[in-house]
Amino acid sequence: AWNVLALDGSNWQRIDLFNFQTDIEGRVVENISKRCGGFLRQLSLRGCLGVGDSSLKTFAQNCRNIEHLNLNGCTKITDSTCYSLSRFCSKLKHLDLTSCVAITNSSLKGLSEGCRNLEHLNLSWCDQITKDGIEALVKGCSGLKALFLRGCTQLEDEALKHIQNHCHELVILNLQSCTQISDEGIVKICRGCHRLQSLCVSGCSNLTDASLTALGLNCPRLK
Template identity: 55%
Template sequence: MALDVPKFHINHRDDEAPINRKLPKELLLRIFSFLDVVSLCRCAQVSKAWNVLALDGSNWQKIDLFDFQKDVEGPIIENISRRCGGFLRNLSLRGCQSIGDGSMKTLAQLCQNVEDLNLNGCKKISDTTCSALSRHCSKLQKLVLDSCSMVTDHSLKALSDGCPNLTHVNVSWCSNITDNGVEALARGCPKLKCFISKGCKQITSRAVICLARFCNQLEVINLLGCSNIRDEAVQSLADKCQKLHYLCLSCCSALTDASLIALAQQCTNLSTLEVASCSQFTDAGFQALARSCHYLEKMDLDECVLITDATLIHLAMGCPRIEYLTLSHCELITDEGIRHLSMSPCAAENLTVLELDNCPLITDASLEHLTSCHNLQRVELYDCQLITRVGIKRLRNHLPNIKVHAYFAPVTPPPTAGASRQRYCRCCVIL
């Protein structure tokens, strides 16, 4: 990653090359604007004229350094900051673990027009970076702090004070974030449309209720693993944030059907609902959802252990757009439920992925029903003990391009004739 392009002697005739004579500099500059970081650096070494054009700040409005990851260190970010200045709008440092607060402070001071900043996995980043962004980058709209474990509530408070235009915030796996930080963010950033806080176990219903109250434009919320969320939080979201179309509540195991019923009544534009391991949800909740939420395209019901074929019957009738459906570990699902699903409009037109891992009552009859799902691309069947290779072969005969993921345990070898087998291995005997 050489942003300080090495100096070398160039024959001035190189700048008189046909392409430089025929095309105006403005057009060459426009062409360079479509190149990535590596290509720009290579072009900068072709000739003196191209060096000037390639390193022009207008070509460095959007930079993604993910391909370099750990090789990117502070001085490179400082060089970028000086090179781009006010031109920089979009910067991704995802996975750049060597980046620290010092270089980010320089970036904030020199690139005050940045709008989209991805710091996913920058583990050395702390509240100091967010304070600098708050002071200098008032135009910031999207900020990803995923896995920045040193970030605390102080960061969210600073952002709420200096970045009122924030629309997307991701603080996933920032274990020090609590209700206090989220409440400050909600009060200061009313334009928020997307809030992602996967694995933030200190976030409770109070934070979610506050988000719903002050940020009623929310469209995307991911609360995976926020196990302290209760029904009243989801009810508040449903009541205040009716533009919601993506909601992840996976592993929020305290939730009940009251949450699903509230969503059914208010959030009819839902397209994605992920509720894996919400073990208290029943057929009644999904029945209410299917009656109202006709735009659902993706549903993850992994380990919703109380649902039965009745849920599939309701989804088949009320949700014709479903493309991705996960029913893994739903142990009460049978061939009859799959039959109803396969006869539905969604199965005939849209269903592309169906996950049925650890559904012990599913047999080859289900695979026969699925032959009518012409757009089905993938089926998961791990640990479905009643599924056979013959059934999978029949399914593939009808849908030759389908990917079927299944596991068949090896057959236990028969006991050795004559002498009895040793019960333990030699190591176990010694121990």
């Protein structure tokens, strides 16, 4: 009876493979996706270094109801994975691409076109991302509530202008170590993101008291 239950994909809506990360290869993800199909809502592949674009394409094709996907540290994946998610996974709300260093602006353009329900996106240490990628992203994913951009060192104040113009629902913004950001960018965020509750600017050494003043005047929900 246990074997029957275990092999029934409808019983597997949430899967976290972090504890098995060193053993997980692409074929495992493909088999899971074929077994669980449309039942799977949440999958964490955090730290699964052996998983690449091909297996995630199969996953995206089979698991079109996925809402929460953690690819933190899956360093093999490229823009191709985001194209697959964009094409097949329109219900995606939460995506973690931390340290997926091959990701470029093209990924963000793809996500903006096909994953418009995104609410939480982590792009920390994806250091190829520039203001052009942020512009494309926020035009399609204006419902973002949490955006993590730690270590995206190419981002400038212009990127924050795009966030100001489109992300009025934003509650959490992490700009840690975005070293090119200045007061001008923070003022833009303050003027467009009045619901902001959490802002991290650790390592942003260009900021002065002007940023604090703007935050105090415009973001009353900050904690």
